[in-house]
Amino acid sequence: MSFKFFILFISLLVPTFISAQIHSPSEACDTSFIVINNIKLEGNKRTKDRIILRELSIDPGDTILKKDLEPLLIKTRNRIFNTGLFLKADIILIGDSTVRELEIVVKERLFTYPLPILSLADRNFNEWWHTRNHDLSRIDYGINFIKKNVRGMNETLRLKVNAGFSTKAELTYTFPYLDLKQRIGLVLFAGIIQNKKIPYQTLENELAFFEGKNFVRRRITGSLTLSYRRKFYEFHSLSLGFFANRISDSIAELNPDYFLNQRVRQNYLDLKYTFTYDRRDITYYPLNGFYIKAEVDKQGLLDADDVNIFSVKTEGSVYKPLGKGFFVAAGSALKYSTPSKQPYYNIRGLGYMKDYISGYELFVIDGSSYSLLKSNIKYRLFKTEKKLGFLPTEKIRSIPLTLYLKTYFDTGYVVDHTNIPGNAILANQWLWGGGAGFDLVTYYDLVFRFEYSINKQLQTGLFFSLKAAI
Structure with missing residues (x-):
């Protein structure tokens, strides 16, 4: 099944590469x-x-x-x-x-700004609104201090502190270039997150939560990532991280497989290599070009580590303007990981981040491996720029606005060898979803997506998101 998706993805890329190489006779003679x-x-x-x-x-x-x-x-x-x-x-x-x-x-742009944090603890807005009944106690609040372009060298300092549903403190510093040739970079990260309420199990493909009087999970992590940019569009990174996770006895009793074998602690090292080739025109909302990413991850490097998971994941997407305001895009994601029996905390199938099937935003489908294909075609309704003279700084007074009408279709398959009843409804079968909607694109990388979708189970719904689908 994954091989079929690979062939389909290659078939989408080939016309793009071919069309990019075609020139008219007059151009060739000029x-x-x-x-x-x-x-x-x-x-x-x-x-x-x-x-x-x-x-x-x-x-x-x-x-x-x-x-x-x-x-x-x-x-x-x-x-x-x-x-x-x-x-x-x-x-x-x-x-x-x-x-x-x-x-x-x-x-x-503005380079220094403290941003107030008012974010949802759930996977997406739709889960919070529909499944959690827009419960305000599930909101994180705090401050995200960002200092971009430090020293004028595109370095970034980010300090995030928040309370609410989660208590979190994270510090990240990014050096995009350490050498004179501007090829080698470094990212340093450290963080701690504590929760009084966490998902401890998947029931009927929805996350089931447990709440304690005190913190029921604590995660401490740190990482060092070296990056190498050999060419304009080619990126390599190698990351070494450590994870020290702990849960309460109650979580281990409710789900002995949370860390496996009813453990309450999970400590391990992680080594991850990532290759990216990015030829998209505009990265946050591309309309032309293509993108390829491959990731090899080994969780657990030492005999004493509590995790031993090996995974490979590939992503690819292609974007093509059709002319007269029409655009088409397609993307795929393939993941394979072993062993099939993994801690509940570490296993990730579809339903997280950008890897989901339209129409299934309210569900998670756990599994060690999966295939995903997403596609859309859209039409640009208008593109304009609004001037707001009352805003305090000239850098944000001009607001670009572009609106697209679109239709889309996704399909995917999650492999789950554990046959856990709470995950069986949607795992180990082909799923599909699609619909129509609008994308509103503006400045500072903001994309507002409004979609009406239907899935294989003929469930329908109106969904909202803040990032491009592909």
């Missing part, structure tokens, strides 16, 4: 060119020039065929925008002769 004699940067008040120049595939003195110029400038602009440092990035050619100057004009 040998006119320009020479870039200088590159000028404007608007980067805090960002170091080298951070922007790292994204360029053009150097002073380069000769560029005119037929290649427009796609090259579009790709360069998108790479600059995808650094996450700018609200806008424009590239202008100055001069009308063969020799031109390249001017890059950027508009920087």
Whole structure:
């Protein structure tokens, strides 16, 4: 079944690659060119020039065929925008002769801001609204202090502290580049999370919660991640992490498989390698390009570790403009992990993060392995920009708004060898879901999705999300 999805995914990519290579005879015969004699940067008040120049595939003195110029400038602009440092990035050619100057004009984002945390403890808004009856006690509140572009080098400091449903403290520091060639990076992370109420079991493909008077679960974790960016679109990372988890006796009694063998402690090291090849135009809401990700993860490195799980996961997506405001996208995810018997806390099937089937937002499907295919076609209704003069800073006064009408279809399969009754309704069978809706895309990577879906069981519902589906 996974092999079929792989063939389908490759079949989606091939037309994209082929179409990208086709040029008309007139384009092939056009040998006119320009020479870039200088590159000028404007608007980067805090960002170091080298951070922007790292994204360029053009150097002073380069000769560029005119037929290649427009796609090259579009790709360069998108790479600059995808650094996450700018609200806008424009590239202008100055001069009308063969020799031109390249001017890059950027508009920087806000880099320092304390964001109030008001987030849901549940997997998504729909589970909180429908299954948990929009219970306000299931909301986390606190502060997320973010300092981006530290030293003008695109480094990020993030401190998150919250209370409410969960008590959490997390600290992350990201160095995107440690070396002069700007290829090697480092991410440091440390965190502690404590809960008085946690999901201890899956019943009828829904998470069943237990609440205690004191904390019933505590998680302490830390990690060091080395990254390597060999080319513009190619990323490698190697992460070493440690996990020290503890649950109350009550959780272990309710579900002896939570950590397996009725354990109340779970300590282990984790080693994960990730490869990413990202040719999407705009990463948070792509309309053109493709994306490939492969991940190999080993949980439990020492004999004394309480976990021993090996997993491989691949993801891929392709995006294509069809013309006249129409766009199509498709994505797949495949996961295999072993052994089949895993701690309930560590096992992840469909229903978490972006790996879900439309129409099943209220459910989880646990399993050691799964296949998922998502697709959509959409039409751009309008694209505009609103000016709000009353906002305190010029960096947020211009609000871009784009609205898409879309239809979508997903299908997936979760392999569960444990045959747990609470998971059996939806596991080990093909599921599908689809529907229609709207995507509203605005600034600071915000996407508002409104969808009306139907699934294989003919259940229907209106669902809301804050991220792109593919």
